[in-house]
Amino acid sequence: MQAFDAAALVSLLIKQNLTVSTAESCTGGLVAAAIVDVPGASAVFPGGAVTYAESVKTALLGVSEELIRERGVVSRDVAAAMAEGARRRFGTDLAVSTTGIAGPDGGTPEAPVGRVYIGVAIDGKTVVFREDLPGDREAVRCAATEKAIRYLCACLTDITNE
Secondary structure, X not given: OOOOOHHHHHHHHHHHOOOEEEEEXXXXXXXXXXXXXXXXXXXXXXXXXXXXXXXXXXXXXXXXXXXXHHHOOOOHHHHHHHHHHHHHHHOOOEEEEXXXXXXXXXOOOOOOOOEEEEEEEEOOEEEEEEEEOOOOHHHHHHXXXXXXXXXXXHHHHHHHHO
16 A cells, blocks of 8 residues: 555544545546545545636635635635635535646646645645646646645644644
């Protein structure tokens, strides 16, 4: 088993009696799918949201239109707001979000293809990680999914060791 795979995540969540939810844009539900592929995930994963459109990020997760307009949908601040919104919406102990540009087009100098922000809201704080991932659309989405699971595991391990 890989050190930071979805089975490890579910195991950590069960051991710590914690729940997780997801708010996904560029990964389109792949993070949630990775989690629910693990037997027993229903004990720790009540749900997630694929919020591809800006209007859905606003309506479902409470991400402000002003924040999206000022920072852009592919930004550290929007990733944080998405994770915090998912945590509130689903009533979970932690949440993860993904927002980025998977390509093949849509990139800009400020947000090139492969730029992904992954937010983790946990224990009253939110951390956001920026990744610049290589490859085509599928490769970026898969790598972002793996990174999201790894960051969730790392954050869980950090709070256990505090």
